Amino acid sequence: MLIPKADRKKIHEALFREGVLTAEKNFQIDHPTIETKNLWVVKAMQSLDSRGYVKTRYSWRNFYYTLTPEGLDYLREWLHLPAEIVPATHIKQQRPHAPPRGMMGDDRGERRFGGRGRGDRERGDREGGYRRRDAGEGKEGGAPGEFAPQFRGFGRGRGGAPPS
Secondary structure, eight states, rough: OOOOHHHHHHHEEEEEEEEEEEEOOTTTSSSSSSSSSSHHHHHHHHHHHHHEEEEEEEEEEEEEEEEOOHHHHHHHHTTOTTTOOOOOOGGHHHHHHOOTTSSSTOOOHHTTTSSSSSSOOSSTTTTTTTTTTOTOHHHOOOOTTTOOOOOOOOTTOSSSOOOO
């Protein structure tokens, strides 16, 4: 498909800037972020995909395009950009330095290494008296000693009629 060079350049710049691009499968509208026709965006990406410069994934009426390393080199040459300029998806995020978990006595480390955690609640399930019995007391409220449940074996392949 013939796409005007100015529009192709807008598409390639947007792809290079972010490293990824999305396009809805609706060829009658304009692309929401690039000021050009959505059909031209899809066809330009289809051309790059056939050469292996982008990976295409389609889901829920949307195309998702991801730039490959070969596509990065191609677009850098096509747009006449220096090597130090990279897409936003290739830039590492600088995170503030935090100590590893379990160090410095933080709450998460205490839970992980034997401190207060889910099983060690102050008044939780396991601390309640309904499960623990003192050693001196006998069973309370259990089944009688002569209780012996039996399975009569009815249902498919077991023969016999259901109990009445």
